[in-house]
Amino acid sequence: MPKTVAEKILSRVAARDAKVGDLVIVPVSRVMVHDSVIDAVIAGLRDLGRDRVWDTTKVAVFVDHAAPAPTPVVADSHRVLREWVRAQGIATFYDAGEGVCHQIMVEEGYCEPGTVIVGSDSHSNSYGAVGAFGAGMGATDIAVALALGRTWLRVPESIRVTFTGRPRKGVTMKDAIMRVVREIGTDGARYACVEFHGAGSLPQGDRITLAGMTTEMGAKAGIVVATPEAPDWLFPDRGAVYANEVTVDLSTLEPQIAVPPRVDQVVDISEAAGQPVDVVFLGSCTNGRLVDMRQAASVLRGRRISAEVRLEVVPSSRRQFEDAMADGTLLSLSAAGAVIGSSGCGPCLGRTGGVLAGQEICLSTANRNYRGRMGSPDASIFIGSPYVAAVAALTGVIDDPRPYLEASDAEFDELVARRRAERGGRGAASVRSGDRSRELMVAAARTGVAAEIDD
Amino acid sequence: MTRAWVFGDDLDTDQIVPGRYAPFMVGQDKFHTYAFCDARPGFAKEVRPGDVLVGGENFGCGSSREYAVAALAKHGIGGVVAKSFARIFFRNCINLGIPVLESADALALVHDGDAVTLDLAGGLLRAPGGDAHLRPLAPFAQEILAAGGVVAYLREHGDFPPVA
Numbered sequence: 001m002p003k004t005v006a007e008k009i010l011s012r013v014a015a016r017d018a019k020v021g022d023l024v025i026v027p028v029s030r031v032m033v034h035d036s037v038i039d040a041v042i043a044g045l046r047d048l049g050r051d052r053v054w055d056t057t058k059v060a061v062f063v064d065h066a067a068p069a070p071t072p073v074v075a076d077s078h079r080v081l082r083e084w085v086r087a088q089g090i091a092t093f094y095d096a097g098e099g100v101c102h103q104i105m106v107e108e109g110y111c112e113p114g115t116v117i118v119g120s121d122s123h124s125n126s127y128g129a130v131g132a133f134g135a136g137m138g139a140t141d142i143a144v145a146l147a148l149g150r151t152w153l154r155v156p157e158s159i160r161v162t163f164t165g166r167p168r169k170g171v172t173m174k175d176a177i178m179r180v181v182r183e184i185g186t187d188g189a190r191y192a193c194v195e196f197h198g199a200g201s202l203p204q205g206d207r208i209t210l211a212g213m214t215t216e217m218g219a220k221a222g223i224v225v226a227t228p229e230a231p232d233w234l235f236p237d238r239g240a241v242y243a244n245e246v247t248v249d250l251s252t253l254e255p256q257i258a259v260p261p262r263v264d265q266v267v268d269i270s271e272a273a274g275q276p277v278d279v280v281f282l283g284s285c286t287n288g289r290l291v292d293m294r295q296a297a298s299v300l301r302g303r304r305i306s307a308e309v310r311l312e313v314v315p316s317s318r319r320q321f322e323d324a325m326a327d328g329t330l331l332s333l334s335a336a337g338a339v340i341g342s343s344g345c346g347p348c349l350g351r352t353g354g355v356l357a358g359q360e361i362c363l364s365t366a367n368r369n370y371r372g373r374m375g376s377p378d379a380s381i382f383i384g385s386p387y388v389a390a391v392a393a394l395t396g397v398i399d400d401p402r403p404y405l406e407a408s409d410a411e412f413d414e415l416v417a418r419r420r421a422e423r424g425g426r427g428a429a430s431v432r433s434g435d436r437s438r439e440l441m442v443a444a445a446r447t448g449v450a451a452e453i454d455d
Numbered sequence: 456m457t458r459a460w461v462f463g464d465d466l467d468t469d470q471i472v473p474g475r476y477a478p479f480m481v482g483q484d485k486f487h488t489y490a491f492c493d494a495r496p497g498f499a500k501e502v503r504p505g506d507v508l509v510g511g512e513n514f515g516c517g518s519s520r521e522y523a524v525a526a527l528a529k530h531g532i533g534g535v536v537a538k539s540f541a542r543i544f545f546r547n548c549i550n551l552g553i554p555v556l557e558s559a560d561a562l563a564l565v566h567d568g569d570a571v572t573l574d575l576a577g578g579l580l581r582a583p584g585g586d587a588h589l590r591p592l593a594p595f596a597q598e599i600l601a602a603g604g605v606v607a608y609l610r611e612h613g614d615f616p617p618v619a
Contacts, residue, residue: 023595023618036479040521047606066479077479122519122543138521138547144605152595152615186465187513191542218516220542262465349474349518370469370517377473377493 002237004158005223006193009133009234013116020241022155028145029112029132030058032119034101035074036065036351037139038081041120044143053088054149060092060101060110061085064344065121066351067096074351099317099343102126102285106208107319113230116153118145123285123367128211128223129204131230133193135220156193156220157243158236159184163198165251170402172295173199173206174287174365174385176248177213178256182266183246190218192243195236200226205289212285213367216263255400258383261371275382275398276423279362280311281374282389283341284348287365288316290323292386297329299390299404300336301412306396306420307429311338312354314346336393337432350374356381363392395419457505457533459582460498461567466510467517468544470494472526474518487526504531507573507580509565511537515544524551534573536561536580536589549596552604556580561587594619 003011007018014024031053033041038061045053053059061081069075078096085093094104101121105111106129113131118124120142127134135153137145145151161180167173180194194214199207207224214222225235255269282288282296293313305311313333315321321343324330330340339354347354348366355375356362362374362381369381384392387401394404397419407415462470474480476489491498508514508527514537515523524547527535534554538561548555554575565571565582572581580587592600598616602608608616 023593025615025618036477037519037521039478039483040525044606048609071480073482074479120519122517124519136519136543138519138524138543138550140521140550140605141546144550144609147609148614150615152618186516187539187541190513190539218513218541351474351477351480355475368517370467372469372473372475372493375475 002239004193004236004240004242005195005225005234006133006156006158006221008236009114009116010153010155012114018155020155020157023152024155025150025152026116027150028118029115030060030110030117031142031145032101032105032117032121032124033059033061033142034065034120035063035067035078035081037120037142038084039077040139041143041146042080042084044140045147048143048147050147053090053146056089056091058149059090059146060105061090062094062098062101062104063096064100065349067344068342069096070352096344097318097342099315099320100285100288100345102208102212103288103316103320106130106204107317114234116151118142118151122215123212125214125219125222126208126212126285128214128221129207131223131225131227131234133221133223136215154191156191158193158195159189159244159246160195160197160242162245162247163196163250164247165249167250167253168402170387170405171250171253171255172385172387173202173209175253175256176250177210178258178266178383179248179253180246181213181216181264182256184217184244186216186262186264187218188244189214192219194219194222196222196224199224203291205291209286216367255385255388257388257398258369260369260380260382263367263369263383269388269398269400272382272398273400274422276361276396277309277363277382277392277398278360278427279354279356280309280389280393281347281354281362281364281366282311282386283314283316283346284366285316286367287386288314289320290329292365293324293329293333295386296390297332299387299401300332300394302332303336303394303416304432305337305393308396308423308425308427309393310354311336311393312341312347313338314341314353315343318343347374363389363398365389396423456570457503457507457572459565459567459569459571460495460502460506460508461562461565462508462510464511465513465516468515468520468523469517471515471523472520477520478522486522487529490526490530499530502530505533507533507571508535509537509561510535511562512539514540516541519543521547521551524548524553528553536587538562549599550605552600552607554600556592557590558587
């Protein structure tokens, strides 16, 4: 029988002929654990009667979900985690500020293509960006995998997603995957593996965006085929059977917006244009990389964000943070008025770093917009690309980023002014710190008085 | 008598226990008191051991957070019956020993607040409006549930149940 990529990987690691629907028990090449479930994982291991993980070199531990600790309860949990990591002798440990587990797992090379990796986070599907079968699981499943080095899986059906053409300027793979979610729905890939074709040569970050968001369709795994990292065998057989096939023509794709409270409630941006927002979040494992921050900075073009909007930028890892620092991207985002958070999950899951108040409306580049996801259950979350996020920060409303990218400076200012005027205000405009002290320095220099501001 | 708590399609884990009330945020002894605090205020006070949750498609979608299921276990939920389940939620229920059963007709037959009986041996959820049929679980899952969850199973047997 011709095999899908999922069947090939699971046949190989289970050392048997694995077909859709079979239950297999397979070795895992790595187990990923993060801070928000560590107590339950440690309790699970203890209840299993196991003192030690099966292989300390194959376990990766991260502090990212509520980091740095926002409360004493969380701080205590982080302390317990560090003590456990030390006692176990686990060297692959990334503490608060190093970044989101999934970004680090992929960019630091912890995901071996063609193997099974389980993680304590639902977006562990991200490891399919480099051809690994990554599956998210609950704390007890993770404790079992840590104890045995194995897990059980039902061999999934596969859904084949094919991208054709090239996206126009201002359209990204975030828009592409939201188009796929719109097509398939939040449960259309339940228990399935989403196999991506036509995306293997994309930058690694784009592939993380694709694979990670298969979670939002209920998928067990999402695998990009024909990536530079993957071995030649990691390709479906001709004639492999798929439960569903979806093709997206990138050349005609519009920017996409997910409308709260469903991630599959996706519309072309024209249908959401003019929607006011109060908060913009640029970050997460989906869109917190250098390229995402550069796209946002390219829209902002040296302007200040709307006085009605707060912009939170959270790089997805220290590497992305430092690269964005080195090339000036973070400086330009800060100059525009962004709050820059330390690398990690940030406010994506509503635990730390700029959570939402009741009635607030957020445009987020992350992956979920459930009720209550980013804070108050009475807040609303729209999801879009980094370009859309930047326009929303600038104007205070959701709008198509493409005219802004094409506009002359004068046209640009007119577009922004019109949108700001239409929106009106409901918050209070913040003074931007730094401006006043700089003005005082200039005034002091003019009058010949030495300004000893460093005292 | 055990009652049914009926929910619709796509009930996500943020509805079961919002992330801001994770055990990680509020402590291990309190998180279950926030079960359905946004989606169904009063649930945590009124729910009784043995009560059954009934839902539509994709029950338990969203985060991998096992504490959503742990909260249900702490309340002694007797079982979850839905048209379909999100995969991580399904695994978490099996692992923590909560019967988790697909049924095509339960949502149509059972009303919120109905007195119901979960008849696992008979494969039925008995309700005033009629008996809903439950799809049998794979033997692998049945063995884990019978032991009371995967931890109890592994402690007893040292390894997973055999797969076909």
